[in-house]
Amino acid sequence: MGSLALHIVVALWVAQGISGQFRRTSDGSGQCTYSFTVPSATEGGCTEPAQAKAAIQDLQREVSVRHKEMEGLQIRLGLLEKLVNRLLGGEGLVKPSLGPQAGADLQLEVQKLRMEKDEWEGQRGSLEMAYADLLKEKESLEEEKQQLSQRLERDVQGQCPQVPGSSRAQAADSSKTRVPDTSRVKDQQAPSRQVSRWGADPVGYQELKSELTALPASRMIPETQSTNHSSETIRADGACGELTWIGEPTTYRKADNIAGKYGVWMKDPKPLAPYTLDTVWRVNTVGADIRQVFEYENIDQLIKGYPGKVYVLPRSMESNGAVVYKGSLYYPRRKSRILVKYDFKTESVAVQREIPNAGYQGQYPYSWGGYTDIDLAVDEVGLWVIYSTEKAKGSIVLSLLDSESLEVKQSWETQIRKQSVANAFMICGTLYTVGSYSSSSTTVNFAFDTSTGVQRPVGIPFKNQYGYASMIDYNPTEKKIYGWDNFNMVAYDVRLSKM
Numbered sequence: 001m002g003s004l005a006l007h008i009v010v011a012l013w014v015a016q017g018i019s020g021q022f023r024r025t026s027d028g029s030g031q032c033t034y035s036f037t038v039p040s041a042t043e044g045g046c047t048e049p050a051q052a053k054a055a056i057q058d059l060q061r062e063v064s065v066r067h068k069e070m071e072g073l074q075i076r077l078g079l080l081e082k083l084v085n086r087l088l089g090g091e092g093l094v095k096p097s098l099g100p101q102a103g104a105d106l107q108l109e110v111q112k113l114r115m116e117k118d119e120w121e122g123q124r125g126s127l128e129m130a131y132a133d134l135l136k137e138k139e140s141l142e143e144e145k146q147q148l149s150q151r152l153e154r155d156v157q158g159q160c161p162q163v164p165g166s167s168r169a170q171a172a173d174s175s176k177t178r179v180p181d182t183s184r185v186k187d188q189q190a191p192s193r194q195v196s197r198w199g200a201d202p203v204g205y206q207e208l209k210s211e212l213t214a215l216p217a218s219r220m221i222p223e224t225q226s227t228n229h230s231s232e233t234i235r236a237d238g239a240c241g242e243l244t245w246i247g248e249p250t251t252y253r254k255a256d257n258i259a260g261k262y263g264v265w266m267k268d269p270k271p272l273a274p275y276t277l278d279t280v281w282r283v284n285t286v287g288a289d290i291r292q293v294f295e296y297e298n299i300d301q302l303i304k305g306y307p308g309k310v311y312v313l314p315r316s317m318e319s320n321g322a323v324v325y326k327g328s329l330y331y332p333r334r335k336s337r338i339l340v341k342y343d344f345k346t347e348s349v350a351v352q353r354e355i356p357n358a359g360y361q362g363q364y365p366y367s368w369g370g371y372t373d374i375d376l377a378v379d380e381v382g383l384w385v386i387y388s389t390e391k392a393k394g395s396i397v398l399s400l401l402d403s404e405s406l407e408v409k410q411s412w413e414t415q416i417r418k419q420s421v422a423n424a425f426m427i428c429g430t431l432y433t434v435g436s437y438s439s440s441s442t443t444v445n446f447a448f449d450t451s452t453g454v455q456r457p458v459g460i461p462f463k464n465q466y467g468y469a470s471m472i473d474y475n476p477t478e479k480k481i482y483g484w485d486n487f488n489m490v491a492y493d494v495r496l497s498k499m
Contacts, residue, residue, distance in 0.1 A: 240380050240428035241496035243444065243458075246481065249465045249490040253303050259284040262370060262470040263484045264320040265302075269378060269477035272327030275344065277477060281324045282307075282489070283317065285370075290317040293329060295344075302489075314349055315340055318360070320471045320484065321375040325383055326403055332374040335361055339374070339385065339406050353406035355399070357389040364388035364418045368437040370470060372423075379426040380476045381450075386431070388418045396424065398431055398450065414448045414455055421445070423472040425481065427496070434462055437469045465490065 024032060255263065265282040268275060280296040293311040296302040315333050322331035328350065329342040337358040341351040358374055364387065365372040375386040383403045388394050396418045399411040414431065422437035429450045436442035444460040468486035474494075475482060481492040 241498050242430065243427050243432055243447070243460060243494060244497050245495040246444065246460055246462050247493035249463055249483065249485070249492050251465070251488050251490050252299060253305075253489045255284065255487040255489075256305070259286045260487055261286050261468075262320055263489075264322050264471045264473070265484065265489045266324050266473055266482050267475055267478065268324045268327065269475050270326050272345070275327060281329070283320070283322060285317065285320040288316075290334070311342075311344065311347060313340075313342060315352075318374070319371040321372060323376045323378050323383070323473060325378050328403075330376050330383065330403075330406075332360070332376070337374065337387075339376070339401075341403075341406060351404075351406050355385060355387060355408070357391065358385075358387040358397075359389060364394050366424075366437070367419055367422050368468070368470060372470075375424065377424070377426040377473060378476065379428060379474055381426070381429045384426050386418075386424050386426075394418055396421075396431070396433075396448075398448070400450075410450075412448070412450055412453065416446050416448065416455065422469065425472050425474045427474050427476075427494075432458075432460075434469070434472060436464070438464060438467050440464055440467065462492075 255261070263282065263284045263286075265280065267277060267280055269277075271277055271279060278298040280299055280302045282294045282296065282302065283290065283292070291313040293313065294307040295309045295311065296306070297308045301308065311329075313329075313331075318332045318334040318336075322329060324330075327344055329344065331340055331342070332338070333340050333352070336354075337356075337360045338352055338354050340349055342348070343350045355374065360371075360373045362369070362371055363373055366375075373387060377384040377386060381400065383401045385399050385401055386396060387399075388397050392413050394417050396414045396416045397411060398414065399408045401407065402409055416431075416433055421433040421435065422442070423434045425432055431446075431448040431450070432444050433446045434442060435445040440463060442462050442464060444458055444462050446455065447458050448455045464485055466486035466488050469483055470486075471482075471484035473482050474480075479494055479496070481494055483490045483492065
């Protein structure tokens with residue numbers, strides 16, 4: 001009976017899928033003992049040792065991956081902290097509590113401070129240059145005064161000899177000679193100044209040599225006869241003169257979007273058919289790929305925002321140094337010292353030429369930056385390019401170009417540091433520079449005359465109405481200055497002195 005019950009229990013366990021271990025033993029007295037062992041519920045759910053080992057290895061691999069990711073995040077966080085610390089000028093690490101908006105505001109503030117710093121440095125450079133010029137002029141005048149005094153003393157002694165006779169006669173002779181002698185010296189004072197500076201006497205020559213060594217006005221490449229003739233003809237005709245006054249800006253249009261914060265707009269002073277003196281050209285110069293040029297039939301169409309045609313340049317433009325002249329757009333090519341002449345009529349590149357040794361892509365820009373290393377200009381004389389070189393050590397170099405071939409006809413090297421001025425333009429063969437791009441009331445602070453090689457400080461008031469003048473160019477036909485001031489297209493009337 002007991003054996004039957006055991007068989008029934010075992011059969012039930014097997015039917016339920018319960019695995020167990022059956023044992024039979026003898027107790028030594030002839031009695032048999034049967035035992036059947038089955039796993040408990042807890043034991044049955046336990047993982048096999050091989051499976052447990054595999055699971056542990058998977059967890060270790062996952063922990064290793066997570067550890068490497070944490071190390072990478074820590075390195076990136078450290079680099080970001082160093083970058084922000086550098087932007088802040090090294091004043092401690094940025095607190096992690098700063099949010100994205102606070103970081104952006106901080107960067108804007110740093111950028112604003114840098115711009116203000118550049119402006120102050122530019123103004124300081126201009127003042128230092130003007131002060132050095134004044135000191136040189138003062139020394140020159142003092143030396144000249146001493147020379148004139150010595151010459152006056154010699155003349156007085158030589159023309160008033162002691163002759164025999166009464167003291168009354170001597171007094172009369174003295175009274176007769178002293179008065180005309182003094183007036184004579186006064187009349188000869190201006191010529192003596194010219195002789196002392198430009199004549200062949202040793203003292204004057206040494207004085208001139210000293211000035212040229214300390215502050216050379218220019219180093220000119222000898223000009224061609226044809227260039228000299230054209231410049232002199234223009235001046236003789238009375239169409240040219242020195243800049244004496246710049247009027248208040250007139251605003252014509254404001255750009256529609258951020259791409260128009262900086263730009264260039266102009267009219268062609270010598271247009272070719274089918275274009276006219278009324279045709280307006282405009283380029284927005286914010287962006288890495290500047291190719292679109294907008295053509296407007298006249299100023300009214302510009303104001304309304306209705307371009308007659310849009311040109312797409314085959315080579316991207318660098319910054320806003322472009323000009324339109326004789327039916328073509330002249331501009332510096334992006335990331336290069338190459339000038340491009342784009343013919344509007346054929347809608348193709350006519351000429352490309354490199355400006356030897358010219359800086360580009362932020363080497364020698366104007367004080368406001370903007371990759372303005374190479375700036376083109378047009379005046380009564382022709383087409384110019386304003387730039388700098390390593391040899392000139394950042395001073396403005398000026399070259400007159402052949403508008404057909406873009407070959408350099410003649411070059412001048414000035415003593416005006418390009419990064420110390422906000423902008424520059426040409427009028428009648430004279431380079432004029434503007435002191436500040438952001439100050440509402442600044443001045444045209446320097447002038448360099450290419451016909452004489454003479455550089456001089458000037459102080460003609462100039463107004464940046466909207467606080468960020470990035471483009472200033474002159475139109476010789478209209479006698480106007482065109483400007484781009486913080487999204488706004490403006491123009492200024494000018495007055496020139498009669499030659």
